[in-house]
Amino acid sequence: MKKPWSITTTTRSPYRLRDQLRILKDEFSGLEWTRENQINFQIALIQHRLYGHNEDTGFSNQFLLGLSDEHKEIFTNFSHNLTFKEAREIFDSKNYTDPSMRGRQSFNPFKKFGFVLLENGVVKITDFGEHFLSDEYDLSEIFFRSFIKWQLPNPDNTGYKLRDGYDIKPFIGSLHLVKEVNSKWETLGNSPVGLSKKEFLLFSPTLINFEDISERAQKVIDLRLLQQGKSKREQKEIFDNYQQNFAEGFLETDNSEKTRKLLSNLRDYGDNAIRYFRLTKLIFIRGNGHYIDLEPRRSIEIDSLLAYDNAQSKTFESKDEYLAYISDISEPKLPWETTEKYIEIIEKLLEEIKIYESNLQKENIAIQDFQSMQSDELKKYIAELRVYRRELQNEESHKKSQAVEQIEYYIESLENIFDFEDRPILLEKLSALGLHALNDALKIKPNYPVGDDNEPTFTAPANTPDIECFYENFNAICEVTMLNGRDQWYNEGQPVMRHLRDFEQKHDDKPSYCLFIAPTLHRDTINTFWTAIKYEYEGQPQRIIPLSISQFVSVLRVLVQMKSEKKFLQHAEISRLYDEILNSSKSFSDSNEWLQNIPSTISAWKESLISQT
Numbered sequence: 001m002k003k004p005w006s007i008t009t010t011t012r013s014p015y016r017l018r019d020q021l022r023i024l025k026d027e028f029s030g031l032e033w034t035r036e037n038q039i040n041f042q043i044a045l046i047q048h049r050l051y052g053h054n055e056d057t058g059f060s061n062q063f064l065l066g067l068s069d070e071h072k073e074i075f076t077n078f079s080h081n082l083t084f085k086e087a088r089e090i091f092d093s094k095n096y097t098d099p100s101m102r103g104r105q106s107f108n109p110f111k112k113f114g115f116v117l118l119e120n121g122v123v124k125i126t127d128f129g130e131h132f133l134s135d136e137y138d139l140s141e142i143f144f145r146s147f148i149k150w151q152l153p154n155p156d157n158t159g160y161k162l163r164d165g166y167d168i169k170p171f172i173g174s175l176h177l178v179k180e181v182n183s184k185w186e187t188l189g190n191s192p193v194g195l196s197k198k199e200f201l202l203f204s205p206t207l208i209n210f211e212d213i214s215e216r217a218q219k220v221i222d223l224r225l226l227q228q229g230k231s232k233r234e235q236k237e238i239f240d241n242y243q244q245n246f247a248e249g250f251l252e253t254d255n256s257e258k259t260r261k262l263l264s265n266l267r268d269y270g271d272n273a274i275r276y277f278r279l280t281k282l283i284f285i286r287g288n289g290h291y292i293d294l295e296p297r298r299s300i301e302i303d304s305l306l307a308y309d310n311a312q313s314k315t316f317e318s319k320d321e322y323l324a325y326i327s328d329i330s331e332p333k334l335p336w337e338t339t340e341k342y343i344e345i346i347e348k349l350l351e352e353i354k355i356y357e358s359n360l361q362k363e364n365i366a367i368q369d370f371q372s373m374q375s376d377e378l379k380k381y382i383a384e385l386r387v388y389r390r391e392l393q394n395e396e397s398h399k400k401s402q403a404v405e406q407i408e409y410y411i412e413s414l415e416n417i418f419d420f421e422d423r424p425i426l427l428e429k430l431s432a433l434g435l436h437a438l439n440d441a442l443k444i445k446p447n448y449p450v451g452d453d454n455e456p457t458f459t460a461p462a463n464t465p466d467i468e469c470f471y472e473n474f475n476a477i478c479e480v481t482m483l484n485g486r487d488q489w490y491n492e493g494q495p496v497m498r499h500l501r502d503f504e505q506k507h508d509d510k511p512s513y514c515l516f517i518a519p520t521l522h523r524d525t526i527n528t529f530w531t532a533i534k535y536e537y538e539g540q541p542q543r544i545i546p547l548s549i550s551q552f553v554s555v556l557r558v559l560v561q562m563k564s565e566k567k568f569l570q571h572a573e574i575s576r577l578y579d580e581i582l583n584s585s586k587s588f589s590d591s592n593e594w595l596q597n598i599p600s601t602i603s604a605w606k607e608s609l610i611s612q613t
Contacts, residue, residue, distance in 0.1 A: 002250060004205035005152055005170045006269040007276050008109040014139060014279060015461055020050050021115055022133055025125045032121050038103030045106060047087035059487060067093060078490030111156060113146040114326035126327035139449050144280040147171035149326045155319035167209045171277060173311035174204045175302065178294055180217035194293025201270030202243050206250050210311040278457045297452035300344050301336050308335035342378035346370050349385045356392035393454035401437035404563050407556055410434050414553050425456050427480045431517055432467050434556055435478060439571040443470040465499045471571040476513040477503050489524035497537045513543040513578050517552050521595060530591035533582060545578050551602060558606045577605045
């Protein structure tokens with residue numbers, strides 16, 4: 001029976017994948033990949049809470065199911081450092097039918113991406129894997145290099161065979177599919193929009209042969225035409241019927257349980273594929289997150305790639321040859337890595353930059369004599385121009401954020417954040433935009449990775465503040481989380497204080513604050529911050545301002561009211577609010593009383609601003 005392709009559903013975060021790879025390197029590199037070590041790897045992931053817990057979503061209820069109260073307590077109590085013995089007891093209590101299979105499942109993504117290989121049965125971290133673990137790694141480059149080579153079938157995975165119809169590079173095939181759909185849709189007189197998310201989930205993970213790309217694209221067009229001119233209810237009914245028939249045809253069965261499982265899996269597989277493919281910067285999300293399209297700012301690279309590679313799988317003589325290929329970061333030579341293509345990319349970038357400069361009324365950047373540059377110099381210049389473009393995009397974000405209607409949009413989105421997918425990413429984005437809107441900041445610098453459209457592709461990495469803020473008279477970091485339980489304290493308590501202290505030391509010419517935003521504030525988190533505020537962290541007190549999302553919204557509402565009255569909220573007023581929240585802690589001996597008083601402090605601050613003439 002056929003099955004769709006999947007990147008990984010075991011580990012949804014690329015940063016979590018990196019943390020797991022480090023465990024693999026530190027504890028298992030050079031060891032034989034025996035069943036015992038497969039089990040031990042899974043136990044080590046549990047010990048370090050890299051399985052059963054996610055920094056964005058918290059604890060996995062499925063993993064906690066069936067654990068004893070004692071095991072739940074020690075696993076969810078982050079003040080307790082799990083021992084390997086305790087982690088083994090938790091693992092053993094799950095009574096897995098095939099225990100070693102759990103470790104193999106967690107290990108598989110590392111082989112698939114080329115980070116690890118088994119050399120005569122021994123675990124070896126590849127040069128590619130070492131690069132991923134280094135401080136110089138580029139997240140988008142890492143996954144782009146992996147995905148352009150990942151193929152089915154391949155000698156390392158016997159589950160997908162050429163004789164069963166598999167002959168595809170899934171990432172390249174998905175790019176071809178989007179391009180073909182756009183072409184066919186445009187031929188009918190429509191504006192190309194890529195694939196809707198529902199179309200992507202159904203048609204992309206089930207595309208298993210490069211020869212089916214054109215036919216699959218036509219199916220998308222036919223489905224759209226069936227829904228054209230119909231009401232939303234009718235469109236949903238048509239789509240639901242179509243996907244049921246499609247699932248039966250793909251599986252060649254009318255077994256309702258099997259088709260239901262396939263459609264359920266496709267949602268998980270497709271969501272994760274979009275998340276990871278987006279990291280390559282070749283995928284562009286449009287239509288408020290509802291459409292997956294080709295990134296127009298990378299059209300030269302995409303067109304070159306698709307002209308060069310039709311998504312057909314390559315032939316390898318052995319597993320070793322395949323694994324050596326996917327783990328070699330220098331392979332393959334990209335079709336746009338020529339002087340001519342680099343110059344085309346630069347010229348296109350400069351055109352875009354000029355538009356930003358004109359809109360922002362900025363002086364044009366000095367253009368280097370790139371026509372006489374060598375390939376390496378051109379590649380470096382392209383990277384510099386893209387950094388500059390992001391700076392311009394951030395300036396544009398600041399400019400746009402000043403409009404009242406934009407601030408009201410941020411408020412509405414924050415108030416309804418639980419209605420959205422990818423909430424952790426959205427909270428970081430909305431918080432950054434809200435900080436842009438608040439006042440005359442010199443610079444608001446979110447640290448999440450972005451595509452060429454300056455939209456976040458993932459949350460900020462764990463070793464940096466989520467957002468850095470620079471003002472004339474003070475600086476700040478902003479840390480956000482969607483977590484509410486005790487894992488909020490584990491993920492955010494010590495890391496937030498560490499990030500702030502590192503930021504304070506790096507920017508010691510001005511006072512530094514930390515604004516912490518969460519849906520609600522857990523008592524353990526607040527008690528941790530309380531100690532740092534009232535007493536010290538690493539020898540000195542800190543300025544940490546914890547706000548719920550609703551309290552941050554109330555600050556933005558003050559801004560809307562001031563703008564409606566033609567008043568300007570200066571950054572000095574924000575630092576005054578921060579100081580008043582911090583100073584109010586002196587009036588309380590209990591952190592909970594202080595927390596409950598924050599809304600009153602915000603209200604008093606608001607009244608003082610509104611009453612000003």
